[in-house]
Amino acid sequence: MPKSLPNLSVTFLDRELPSPLVLASGIWGTTVSLLERAAAEGCGAVTAKSCGPEPRAGHVNPSCIDWGGGLLNAIGLANPGVDEEVGLLREAKARLQPRGVAVIASIFAGTAAEFGDVARRVADAQPDFIEVNISCPNVEDSFGEPFAASADASAAVTGYVKQAVAGRAIPVIVKLAPNVPSVGRIAQAAVHAGADALCAINTMPGLVIDPISGQPVLANRSGGISGPALKPIALKAVYDTRKACPHTPIIGTGGVSNGQDAVEMLMAGATVVGVGSAIYQRGPDAIRLIRAELQQWMAEQNIARIADLQDRAHSEPLYATSPSTPPAPSAA
Numbered sequence: 001m002p003k004s005l006p007n008l009s010v011t012f013l014d015r016e017l018p019s020p021l022v023l024a025s026g027i028w029g030t031t032v033s034l035l036e037r038a039a040a041e042g043c044g045a046v047t048a049k050s051c052g053p054e055p056r057a058g059h060v061n062p063s064c065i066d067w068g069g070g071l072l073n074a075i076g077l078a079n080p081g082v083d084e085e086v087g088l089l090r091e092a093k094a095r096l097q098p099r100g101v102a103v104i105a106s107i108f109a110g111t112a113a114e115f116g117d118v119a120r121r122v123a124d125a126q127p128d129f130i131e132v133n134i135s136c137p138n139v140e141d142s143f144g145e146p147f148a149a150s151a152d153a154s155a156a157v158t159g160y161v162k163q164a165v166a167g168r169a170i171p172v173i174v175k176l177a178p179n180v181p182s183v184g185r186i187a188q189a190a191v192h193a194g195a196d197a198l199c200a201i202n203t204m205p206g207l208v209i210d211p212i213s214g215q216p217v218l219a220n221r222s223g224g225i226s227g228p229a230l231k232p233i234a235l236k237a238v239y240d241t242r243k244a245c246p247h248t249p250i251i252g253t254g255g256v257s258n259g260q261d262a263v264e265m266l267m268a269g270a271t272v273v274g275v276g277s278a279i280y281q282r283g284p285d286a287i288r289l290i291r292a293e294l295q296q297w298m299a300e301q302n303i304a305r306i307a308d309l310q311d312r313a314h315s316e317p318l319y320a321t322s323p324s325t326p327p328a329p330s331a332a
Contacts, residue, residue, distance in 0.1 A: 005295055005299060006298035006304050006305065007304060007305050008020060008044075008294070008295060009044075009306070010044065010272055010307070012045070012102075012249055012271055012272050013129065013196055013197055013249055015102055016100070017044030017102060017272065018099070018101065019043060020044060020262070020266065020270075020271075020272045020294075020306050021042055021044060021262070021287060022045045022046070022104070022251055022273065022275065023035065023038040023043045023047055023274075023275060023276070024047055024276035025047040025048065025049055025050050025104075025133065025276075026049065027276055027279050027280060028046075028279060029047055029048045029049035030049050031088070032088055032091045032095065035048065035092045035095075035096065035103070036095050036096065038287055039096050039099050040099075041284075041285070041287035042288050042290075042292075043101060043275070043287055044100075044101060044272065045102035045103070045104055045128070045129075046096065046101060046102075046103060046104065047104040047105075047106055047131055047274075048085065048088060048089060048092065048105055049079055049106065050077055050106040050107060050131075050133045050136070051080070051081060051082045051085035051105070051122065052077060052082065052107070052109055052110075052118060053081065053082060053109055053110075053117060053118050055079065055080050055081040055084070056078055056079050057076075057078060058076035059074050059075065059076035059219055060219045061219060062217060062218055062219055063075050063219060063220065063223075064218075065208060065217055065218065066280070067208045067217075069225075069227065069228055070225060070229045070255070070277060071225070071227050071277050071280060072208050072223040072224070072225055072226075073223050073224055074218045074219070074224065076220065077108055077136055082107070082118050082121045083121065085105070085125075086121065086122060086124050086125040087125075089103060089105050089122065089125035093125070093126065093127065093128070102128035103128050104127060104129045104130070104131050105125065105127035105129070106130075106131040106133050106175075107119055107122055107132060107133060108133040108134075108136060112153065112156040112160050113160055115134075115157045115160050115161050116160030116161055116163060116164040119132070119160075119165055119172075120164040120165065123164070123165050123170055127170065129170065129171050129172070129173055129196075129197070130165065130170055130172050130173065131173040131174075132158065132195075133175050133202070134147035134153075134154055134174060134175060134176075134177075135147075135148035135176055135201070135202035146177055148175070148180065150186075151185055151186045151188075151189035152189070154174065154189050154190045154193070155190060155192065155193035156193075158172065158174055158189075158190045158194055158195050159193045159194060162193070162194035162195075172194065172195055172197075173195070173197040173198065173199050174187075174190040174197075174198055174199070175198075175199040175202055176198060176199065176200045176201050176237065176241065177201060177202050178200075178201040178202065178204045178230075178233050178254070179204055179205055183200065183201070183240050183241055184241060185244070187240075187244050187245050187248070188244050191245050195248070196248075196249070197248060197271075198241055198249070198250050199251040199253055200237045200238045200241045200250055200251070200252060200253065200254075200270075201230075201233070201234050201238075201254050202224065203224025203225055203254075204224065204233055205222055205223075206222065206223060206224070207221065207223075208223075226276060226277040227255055227277040227278075227280075228255050228257055229255065230254040231256070231264075233254065234252065234254025234255055234265070235254075235264060236268075237254070238252040238265060238268040239268045239269055239314075242269025242314060243269075243314070250269055250270050250272075251270065251271070251272050251274050252268060252271075252273050252274065253274025253275075253276065254274070255277075256273055256274065256275050256278060256290070257277075257282065257286075258278075258289070258293050259289075259290050259292070259293025260293065261290075262275075262290055262293075262294045263309060266306065266309040266310050267309055267310070267312040267313045268313050269311050269313065270310070275287055275290060278290065
């Protein structure tokens with residue numbers, strides 16, 4: 001009798017998901033049909049595109065390029081506004097609930113109080129979770145410094161959102177930024193303010209210049225780096241966030257392009273794993289391929305459950321020595 005395949009189901013915020021893969025907000029989050037496709041390809045949860053208080057056109061083209069190590073984008077939070085997004089989320093939940101796939105709404109705003117207002121309005125769609133995007137790196141001209149750059153600001157936004165959805169039984173996920181002195185300290189501030197889970201991380205600010213014209217390639221000049229170049233940064237952020245908040249669920253996002261990347265993210269401390277730019281790099285089958293690669297890797301390593309992968313990087317390494325006993329020098 002053939003050996004059974006590893007079980008990919010995972011518990012996230014007391015919800016059992018059929019897979020640890022989560023569609024990240026962005027590339028496929030703009031229509032119900034794409035969210036449904038991500039679920040069919042193997043996601044356990046899907047995140048809609050971030051929505052704000054009013055419709056927003058975003059930045060003009062060129063707004064996204066493949067620079068060789070991943071993507072650089074400055075979409076500028078283009079969205080139809082929260083009122084229209086509510087309809088999309090309602091339809092997505094109706095279609096995906098029978099699959100056991102969770103729907104995550106993503107919100108942004110210009111002030112802490114406004115975040116609360118958007119959360120209250122999006123809660124009418126009854127999404128399974130609300131992700132609070134306090135960390136978008138390419139809209140500073142519009143909104144100023146991201147809230148994720150400050151522990152106090154992160155806590156303030158979290159507090160307003162939690163108050164807005166009180167009594168609605170919708171857990172709140174706060175999305176962190178990579179370009180801060182201590183992601184762990186900001187994670188702790190959000191958790192102390194009521195965040196039920198964290199997402200680490202958003203894109204990293206970057207710039208690409210065309211050597212012929214001497215000008216930045218993107219119309220917005222700078223943008224957010226995603227894809228393979230972001231993975232080591234994301235792994236470190238997830239690792240630090242897990243150390244700082246050992247009991248808080250984490251969506252580990254950034255540079256996950258294949259099954260082994262997903263394994264590393266889980267080992268770093270992620271509860272579930274976000275997938276975004278891989279859809280651009282590997283095509284529309286990326287989620288299915290990553291899921292299959294993850295399951296195959298687990299089978300080859302005789303690992304039966306996702307829980308057996310999680311947090312492995314936080315266990316004592318085989319080569320560990322006592323802090324008071326430095327490693328012996330090698331022979332000359």
